[in-house]
Amino acid sequence: MPVLEVQSLSKSYAQRAILRGVSFRLDRGERVALLGPSGSGKTTVLNCAGGVDRADGGSVVIAGQELGGLSADGLAQLRRKQIGTVFQFYHLLPTLSAAENIELPLQLLGVPPGEREARVRELMGRVGIAHRAAALPGQLSGGEMQRVAIARAVVHRPALILADEPTGSLDTATGEQVLDLLAEVVKETQAALLLVTHSPEAVKHCERVLRMQDGQIVEGA
Numbered sequence: 565m566p567v568l569e570v571q572s573l574s575k576s577y578a579q580r581a582i583l584r585g586v587s588f589r590l591d592r593g594e595r596v597a598l599l600g601p602s603g604s605g606k607t608t609v610l611n612c613a614g615g616v617d618r619a620d621g622g623s624v625v626i627a628g629q630e631l632g633g634l635s636a637d638g639l640a641q642l643r644r645k646q647i648g649t650v651f652q653f654y655h656l657l658p659t660l661s662a663a664e665n666i667e668l669p670l671q672l673l674g675v676p677p678g679e680r681e682a683r684v685r686e687l688m689g690r691v692g693i694a695h696r697a698a699a700l701p702g703q704l705s706g707g708e709m710q711r712v713a714i715a716r717a718v719v720h721r722p723a724l725i726l727a728d729e730p731t732g733s734l735d736t737a738t739g740e741q742v743l744d745l746l747a748e749v750v751k752e753t754q755a756a757l758l759l760v761t762h763s764p765e766a767v768k769h770c771e772r773v774l775r776m777q778d779g780q781i782v783e784g785a
């Protein structure tokens with residue numbers, strides 16, 4: 565069963581077609597870059613695939629469940645369990661420490677405290693930020709914040725990781741370290757990764773490229 569199957573997605577904003585029949589699938593453990601010019605619809609695809617935006621037509625199936633057939637609660641539950649996200653601007657909760665940010669997905673899933681702590685501790689070590697556990701996001705560098713975000717994205721071992729320009733706010737060297745780390749932890753968890761990027765460096769960390777143009781996938785599907 566594919567982790568993600570997107571079929572014939574269409575979407576318009578103000579009667580302008582943004583997605584025009586987008587279809588592709590991701591299997592377990594695959595790392596796929598989604599490329600294309602600015603405005604071609606990459607983020608819209610990511611948002612529809614992650615269930616934060618609804619397409620006008622077509623279907624998105626994650627781990628065998630069609631998003632369109634789920635209630636709001638069912639969709640929230642599936643997203644909590646099966647998806648991890650990494651964004652350009654980190655999206656960490658500013659009032660929670662690094663460790664608490666990473667722990668949050670486990671808390672939302674009702675994982676017992678002992679298990680949560682062990683998993684968070686292990687991952688903080690894995691992504692190299694154990695010494696910053698108690699720091700608030702505002703006290704961290706961009707690279708550190710993205711390490712926290714990567715740990716948060718994989719802590720609950722989701723089937724699918726969605727990343728939108730994860731190195732877009734980082735300098736080249738830090739960006740490369742973050743990409744290495746993202747690719748490694750994704751590999752370890754055997755999740756599927758869909759990575760929206762403009763960066764040739766990021767593409768090197770992926771096994772397959774999907775290229776978009778004017779709301780369609782023109783290569784790699």
Ligand SMILES: Nc1ncnc2c1ncn2[C@@H]1O[C@H](COP(=O)(O)OP(=O)(O)OP(=O)(O)O)[C@@H](O)[C@H]1O
Nearest residue numbers: 577578582600601602603604605606607608609760
């Ligand atoms: N909420 C919205 N309302 C109206 N238009 C939107 C909305 N969201 C996106 N668009 C438009 O849809 C088109 C595709 O946007 P999208 O963000 O998916 O492109 P992208 O390929 O990710 O671009 P970039 O590389 O610049 O991030 C753009 O022309 C954008 O202006």
